[in-house]
Amino acid sequence: MLCHxxxxxxxxxxxxxxxxxxxxxxxxxxxxxxDDITVTxxxxxxxxxTARLLREVAGSKIWTDSExxxxxxxxxxxxxxxxxxxxxxxxxxxxEPFQVxxxxxxxxxxxxxxxxxxxxxxEQAAPGAISxxxxxxxxxxKRNYCVWYNETSGMKRAYDKGLLDEKWVRDYCWNxxxxxxxxxxFEADGxxxxxxxxxxxxxxxxxxxxxx
Numbered sequence: 188m189l190c191h192x193x194x195x196x197x198x199x200x201x202x203x204x205x206x207x208x209x210x211x212x213x214x215x216x217x218x219x220x221x222d223d224i225t226v227t228x229x230x231x232x233x234x235x236x237t238a239r240l241l242r243e244v245a246g247s248k249i250w251t252d253s254e255x256x257x258x259x260x261x262x263x264x265x266x267x268x269x270x271x272x273x274x275x276x277x278x279x280x281x282x283e284p285f286q287v288x289x290x291x292x293x294x295x296x297x298x299x300x301x302x303x304x305x306x307x308x309x310e311q312a313a314p315g316a317i318s319x320x321x322x323x324x325x326x327x328x329k330r331n332y333c334v335w336y337n338e339t340s341g342m343k344r345a346y347d348k349g350l351l352d353e354k355w356v357r358d359y360c361w362n363x364x365x366x367x368x369x370x371x372x373f374e375a376d377g378x379x380x381x382x383x384x385x386x387x388x389x390x391x392x393x394x395x396x397x398x399x
Contacts, residue, residue: 194229238265241273247291254284260332264290333364335373341382342369344399351394359386 197204206226210219237253248264251273277283289300336343342360345351364370368388369380383394 196231236265238267239270240265240267241270241287243269246293247289249287249289251285251287254286258286258288259337261334261337262288264288330361331363333360333362333367333370335364335370336360341380341384341399342386345382345394345397348397348399350397350399351391355386 195204195206208221208224212219237256238250239252240248240250242249250264251270252258273285273287275283275285333340336356338344340360342351342356346353346356346360359365359367359370367386369384369386372378372380382399383391385391
């Protein structure tokens with residue numbers, strides 16, 4: 188009988204592992220002999236880097252990434268050579284998503300963003316290629332996101348699901364994490380606050396009732 192025990196992913200720097208093989212049977216007289224135990228190393232799968240630098244201007248880096256990759260606020264821009272442009276291709280009447288990130292070398296209090304003309308393959312301007320810039324983009328430019336404000340943040344998940352009043356993320360998470368007790372506890376002691384603990388350290392009884 189050939190048995191496949193599964194996969195084991197040791198941490199970085201681990202050079203040896205201990206494997207425990209456990210066999211069970213409902214027959215108290217059952218016996219088993221193990222022979223030819225084989226351990227095979229498998230190369231880890233790595234996702235290719237798709238982020239591309241576009242420009243370096245005014246103490247900041249403008250860059251892009253695949254529309255299938257989410258860019259998080261604390262993510263660092265790539266250090267590659269600047270790309271010529273973002274190339275889009277979409278049939279008439281359809282839309283092609285893309286994303287642009289601007290990472291400053293120092294904190295910004297406010298950013299003004301203006302779209303220029305888009306150009307087609309014949310180098311002719313394509314007016315109306317972008318009909319509007321969402322309010323979310325304009326608001327995001329004015330926010331100073333906490334470095335921990337991502338999908339691992341209980342406050343972000345609660346706010347995204349409509350379980351948390353905006354004032355909590357506005358005053359703390361969008362304000363660089365200033366005076367946030369959750370952030371202070373984690374960075375000082377490595378303590379991860381429960382998802383129902385608010386940025387000021389108090390407990391939200393309503394959040395206790397939800398899983399998010």
